[in-house]
Amino acid sequence: MIPILTAKKMQEADRQTIEELGIPQAVLMERAALAAYQVIEEVRDPSSISVLIVCGPGNNGGDGVALARILSERDIYPDVYLPGKDDSFSDGLRQQLEILRRIYPDTVIRDTAPDEVYDVVVDALFGISLNRKIEGVYREAVDYINNAHSLGAYILSLDIATGIDSSTGQIQEGSTVQADRTVAFASFKVGHLLFPGAMYSGEVTLKDIGIPSAAMEQDADIHIFHDDEISMPPRRPYTNKGSYGKILVVAGSKGMAGAAVLCAEASMRSGSGMVQICTDESNRQIVQTALPEAIVSTYDKKIDEKGLLQAIDWCDAIAIGPGLSDSPLARDILSFVIKNSDVPVVVDADALNIISSNADILADASADIIVTPHLGEMARLTGISVEEISAHLMSTAIDFSKSYGVITVLKDARTIIASPKGEVIINTNGNNGMATAGSGDVLTGMIASIRGRIPDSFMAAAIGCALHGRAGDDACHELGADHMLAGDIIKHIR
Numbered sequence: 128m129i130p131i132l133t134a135k136k137m138q139e140a141d142r143q144t145i146e147e148l149g150i151p152q153a154v155l156m157e158r159a160a161l162a163a164y165q166v167i168e169e170v171r172d173p174s175s176i177s178v179l180i181v182c183g184p185g186n187n188g189g190d191g192v193a194l195a196r197i198l199s200e201r202d203i204y205p206d207v208y209l210p211g212k213d214d215s216f217s218d219g220l221r222q223q224l225e226i227l228r229r230i231y232p233d234t235v236i237r238d239t240a241p242d243e244v245y246d247v248v249v250d251a252l253f254g255i256s257l258n259r260k261i262e263g264v265y266r267e268a269v270d271y272i273n274n275a276h277s278l279g280a281y282i283l284s285l286d287i288a289t290g291i292d293s294s295t296g297q298i299q300e301g302s303t304v305q306a307d308r309t310v311a312f313a314s315f316k317v318g319h320l321l322f323p324g325a326m327y328s329g330e331v332t333l334k335d336i337g338i339p340s341a342a343m344e345q346d347a348d349i350h351i352f353h354d355d356e357i358s359m360p361p362r363r364p365y366t367n368k369g370s371y372g373k374i375l376v377v378a379g380s381k382g383m384a385g386a387a388v389l390c391a392e393a394s395m396r397s398g399s400g401m402v403q404i405c406t407d408e409s410n411r412q413i414v415q416t417a418l419p420e421a422i423v424s425t426y427d428k429k430i431d432e433k434g435l436l437q438a439i440d441w442c443d444a445i446a447i448g449p450g451l452s453d454s455p456l457a458r459d460i461l462s463f464v465i466k467n468s469d470v471p472v473v474v475d476a477d478a479l480n481i482i483s484s485n486a487d488i489l490a491d492a493s494a495d496i497i498v499t500p501h502l503g504e505m506a507r508l509t510g511i512s513v514e515e516i517s518a519h520l521m522s523t524a525i526d527f528s529k530s531y532g533v534i535t536v537l538k539d540a541r542t543i544i545a546s547p548k549g550e551v552i553i554n555t556n557g558n559n560g561m562a563t564a565g566s567g568d569v570l571t572g573m574i575a576s577i578r579g580r581i582p583d584s585f586m587a588a589a590i591g592c593a594l595h596g597r598a599g600d601d602a603c604h605e606l607g608a609d610h611m612l613a614g615d616i617i618k619h620i621r
Contacts, residue, residue, distance in 0.1 A: 128350035128351065128352055128353065128356065128552070129315065129350060129351050129352070129353060130314060130343050130344050130347035130349070130350055131314065131315050131316065131317055131320065131347075131349040131350060131351055131553060132314045132315075132316055132317070132343060132347065132349070133293065133294035133316070133317055133349070134255040134256070134292075134293045134294045134316070135294070136343075136346070136347065137255055137293070137313070137314060137316065137343075138255070138256075140313065140314075140338055140342040140343045140345075141155070141338065143342045143345075144337070144338045144339065144342055148339065148342070150337055150338075152186070152219050153219070153222060153223075154337060155336055155337055155338070156186065156189050156190050156193045156219060156223060157193055158335075158336040158337050159190040159193070159285070159286075159312050159334075159336045160190055160191075160193035160194040160196070160197050161197060162310055162312065162334035162335075162336055163190070163194050163249070163283065163285055163310050163334075164194060164197050164198065164201075165334070166283060166308065166310045166332055166334070167198075167247060167283065169332075170281060170283075170307075170308060171246065171247055171281060173198065173201065173203045174201075174202070174203065176203070176245075176246035176247050177205075177245040177246045177247070178198060178203065178205035178206070178245055178246065178247045178248075178249065179205060179206050179207075179208055179241065179245040179247070179248045179249070179275075180192070180194055180195050180205050180206070180207050180208070180248075180249040180251055181208045181210075181248060181249065181250055181251060181252055181268050181271070181272060182207060182208070182209045182220070182251045182252070183210075183211065183251065183252035183253045183254075183265065183268075183289075184211045184215040184216050184217065184220065185216075185217045185219075185220065185253065185254070185256050186217050186219040186220065186254070186256070187251050187252065187253055187254030187255075187256060187285055187286060188209070188216075188217070188220045188251050188252070189217060189219035189220040189222070189223045190251055190254075190285050190286075190312075191207070191249055191251025191285060192207065192220060192223035192224055192227055192251075193223050193226075193227075194249065194251070194285075195207050195227055195231075195234060196223070196226060196227045196230060196231065199227075199230075199231045199234065204231070204233075204234070205234075205249075206234075206235040206236075206237065206241065206245070207227075207234060207235065207236045207237070208237055208238075208239075208240065208241065208268065208271070209236055209237070209238055210238055210239070210264035210265060210267065210268050211238075211264060211265070224236075238264075239267075240267055240268065240270075240271040241271075244275050244278045244279070244280055245275065245280055246280060246281065247280065247281045247282075247283060248272055248275045248276070248280045248281070248282050248283075249282075249283050249284075249285065250272055250282060250283065250284040250285065250288060250289050250304045250306060251285045252265060252268060252269070252289040252304070253265075253289050254285060254286040254287055254289075254293075255286055255287055255293040255316060255318075257289065257290070257292075257293075260299065260302075261289070261290060261299055261302040262302075266302055269289055269290065269302050269303070269304055272289075272304050273304060273305055276305050276307070281307050281308075282304065282305065282306045282307050282308075282329070283306065283307065283308050283309070283310065284304055284306040284308070284309040284310070284328070284329075285309075285310060285312070286309070286310070286311060286312045286316075287309060287311070287316055287318050287319065287324075287328070288303065288304040288305070288306040288309055288324075288327045288328055288329075289302075289303065289304045290302050290303025290304055290327070291303060291318040291319075291324040291327055291328065292318055292324070293316040293317060293318040293319075293324075294316075294317050294318065295317060295318065295321065295324075295518070295519065295520075295521070296317060296318045296319075296320065296321025296322060296323065296324035296325065296520075296541075297318075297323070297324065297518055298323050298324060298327060303327050304327065305327055305329075306327060306328055306329040307329045307330070308329045308330045308331075308332065309328045309329055309330070309331045309332070310332050310334055311331050311332065311333045311334065312334060312336045312338075313334075313335065313336050313338040313343060314333070314338075314343050315331065315333055315351070317349065317521065317553075319331045320351070320541055320553050320555055321520060321521070321541050321553070322539070322540045322541060325540075325541070348548075348549055348550050348551060349521075349550075349551045349552075349553065350550075350551070350552050350553075351552065351553050351554075351555055352552070352589070352590075352593055357556075357590065357593040357594060357597060358590075359397070359398050359577075359594070359621075360398065360577065360580040360581050362398070367400070368400035368401055369400055369401070370400060371398055371399055371400035371579075371580055372398075372399045372400060372401075372443045372444065372576060372578075372579025372580045373399070373400065373401045373402075373403070373441060373442045373443050373579065374391075374394045374399045374401070374402045374403070374442060374443065374444055374445070374446065374572075374575050374576055374579050375402075375403050375405060375438050375439065375441070375442035375444075375445045375446070376390050376391045376394065376402060376403070376404045376405065376445075376446045376447075376449075376572065376575070377405045377406075377445065377446070377447040377448075377451065377460060377464060378390050378391070378404065378405075378406060378446065378447065378448065378449040378450050378451055378568070379404070379406040379407060379410045379414070379449070379450040379451070380406075380407050380450055380451055380452035380454065380457065380477075381407050381409045381410070381452075382409075383407075383410075383449075383450030383451075383452065384406065384409075384410035384413040384414055384417075384450070385450065385565065386449035386450025386476070386565065386568045387404050387406045387410060387414060387449060387450055388413070388414060388417045388418055389449070389565045389568040389569050389572070389613055389614065389617070390446055390449045390568045390569070390571050390572035390575075391404045391414075391418055391421050391572060392417075392418055392572070392614075392617055393568070393569040393570075393571075393572030393573045393576070393616075393617050393620065394446065394572040394573070394575055394576040394579075395418070395420060395421070395576075396617050396620040397572070397573045397576035397577060397591075397594070397620055398576060398577075398580060399575075399576040399579055399580070401422065402418075402420070402421045402422070403421065403422035403423070403424060403438055403441070403442065404418070404421050404422070404423050404424070405424045405425070405426065405435065405438055406423070406424075406425055406426075407425065407426065407427070408425040408426065408427045410425070411423055411425050424438060426456075426460070428456070429456065429459075430456070430459055430460055430463055432463065435460070435463060435464070435467075436467060439464065439467055439468050439469075439470070442470055442579075443470055443578075443579040443580075444470055444471045444472075444473065444575045444576075444578040444579040445464060445468055445470060445471070445472045445473065445575065446472075446473045446475070446571045446572055446574075446575035447460075447461060447464055447472060447473070447474055447475070447478050448461075448474055448475040448476040448477050448478030448479060448571065449475055449476045449477070449567070449568040449571055450476065450477065450568070451476065451477040451478055451481075452477055453477055453480050453481055457477060457478075457481060458481050458485075461474075461478050461481050461482075461488065462488055462491070465488055465489070465491055465492050465496070466491040466492075468492070468493070468494050469493060469494050470494055471494055471495040471496070471497065471575075471578045471584050471587075472492070472494060472495070472496050472497070473497045473499065473571050473574050473575045473578065473588075474496060474497065474498045474499065475498075475499045475500075475567060475568070475570075475571040476504075476567060476568065476571070479498060479499075479500050479504045479507070479508060480504065480507060482498075482508065483504070483507035483508045486508070486531070489531045489532075489533060492533075495533075495534065495578075495584040496531075496532075496533040496534070497533065497534040497535075497536060497574060497578070497584055497587075497588050498527075498533050498534070498535055498536065499536040499538060499567065499570060499571055499574065499588075500535075500536075500537060500538065501537075501538045501539070501567065502516050502517060502537075502538075502539060505523065505527070505537055508527070509523070509527065511523065516537075517539070520537060520539060520541070520543055521543050521545070521551060521553075523537065524537040524543040524544075524545035524551070525545045525549055525551065527545070528545040528546055528547045528549075529547050529549065532547050533547065534546055534547075534584050534585050534588050536570075536574070536588050536592060538567065538570070540557075540559070541553055541554065541555060542554040542557070542592050542596075544585065544588050544589045544592060546585045550585060552585075552589040552592075554589070554592040554593055554596055555596075556593060556596035556597050556599075556600055557595070557596030557597075557599050557600065558596075558599055558600055558603045558608060559608055560599065560602065560603040560606075560607070560608030560609070560610075560611040561595075561596075561599040561603075561611065561616065563611055563612060563613055564613065565612070565613030565614070566599070566613045566616060568613065569595065569613050569616050569617055570591065570592065570595045573591040573594060573595050573620065574587060574588050574591035574592070576591070577590050577591045577594070578591075594620065594621075595616065595620075597619075597621075598616045598617070598619040598620045598621065599611070599616050599619070601619040601621075602615040602616055602618070602619045605619075
């Protein structure tokens with residue numbers, strides 16, 4: 128997996144590289160500047176463009192000044208826009224300025240915004256070090272960059288676009304650079320991946336600048352998958368249907384058979400050998416017609432405790448909640464399943480709403496619990512507003528997992544999978560076409576299916592999310608975002 132760093136952890140990796148490993152800061156700046164030049168070469172012909180580099184007072188500004196020198200060495204003479212006062216400049220920036228002035232004394236270095244618009248404008252204002260409100264001369268610099276962008280300039284941000292919180296993805300409203308492309312140094316940052324920061328980052332290109340991977344991976348607790356890690360558990364030659372997990376889907380109240388069908392079919396399409404649907408008696412014919420491959424058991428006006436216990440003993444994982452309703456009977460069923468299960472339980476939809484009024488239900492669990500709330504459901508579970516959760520997506524998921532000892536799958540444009548140990552995997556695939564009724568039911572079935580086949584609940588939840596997103600991307604590619612249904616996601620599971 129690929130480690131993703133917060134600002135604090137990236138700064139610690141920098142410190143280790145410089146102080147403990149002995150690689151000078153100037154070398155890292157040089158490599159960062161070379162990486163930025165390579166990206167400029169990819170997107171424009173450097174020999175035929177005008178370039179402005181907007182530099183801040185810290186080491187991100189130093190990277191920008193080093194880039195100015197590298198461009199000049201190739202007969203491309205950029206201008207440098209350097210707002211701020213000399214006494215605020217970092218040592219790294221001062222050193223790069225001295226070198227630039229000695230070698231290329233004719234470089235135009237201005238402290239106010241130019242009148243003209245350049246072909247390429249490089250945002251080297253703050254990078255990950257931003258820890259204050261952008262105002263004064265720096266706000267003017269951001270305004271210039273965004274105005275240039277609106278007039279057709281190509282905006283390249285160094286490490287992260289100015290105004291994005293690199294640890295959360297939140298932005299400073301009205302003071303954030305809209306980049307066409309960001310060159311990320313050494314590691315992707317959380318702010319590149321989570322919204323709204325992801326919208327302001329443009330295309331993100333990762334470049335090595337000499338910070339050893341060991342320095343970044345040490346104590347890293349946030350990751351994303353490599354593409355080749357997103358796959359179904361392998362099937363062996365000598366097996367039978369019992370070898371690939373038996374899944375119990377407890378879903379679908381009267382009039383809500385569709386949720387049960389979507390969840391169960393997603394489990395089947397994700398490789399489960401057998402799926403049993405426990406649903407309201409009124410749904411029997413619909414479910415058996417839609418999914419003749421499934422086993423169907425039902426309840427009517429009360430729990431069939433004996434039958435439900437047999438189903439729990441039979442299965443390897445349980446999915447509960449889609450279309451279940453919030454009735455007293457549904458509450459009794461959920462409580463019974465969680466209390467009596469010694470296999471992992473994936474809890475979604477109506478089951479989450481039931482738990483929101485009685486979180487003690489989770490205390491009765493003796494097996495792994497995976498909860499899959501969207502923002503509204505998480506707001507009901509925690510009493511925190513949707514706006515606050517959205518602004519603190521990752522910490523909200525981690526806190527809930529630690530508080531209740533569960534795996535949390537917090538669903539948003541970027542889904543956060545968190546463990547009680549504080550581990551996080553961010554799912555980066557998927558698209559807005561998946562914002563459609565039933566998509567969450569499909570995800571629940573997929574996660575339960577994967578958990579029925581591998582022993583790690585955290586990884587099962589993460590792989591299930593990744594496969595779900597990839598199926599959604601394939602469906603979107605074929606049909607377009609406006610035309611997707613949840614069933615189309617199932618058809619593209621692979």
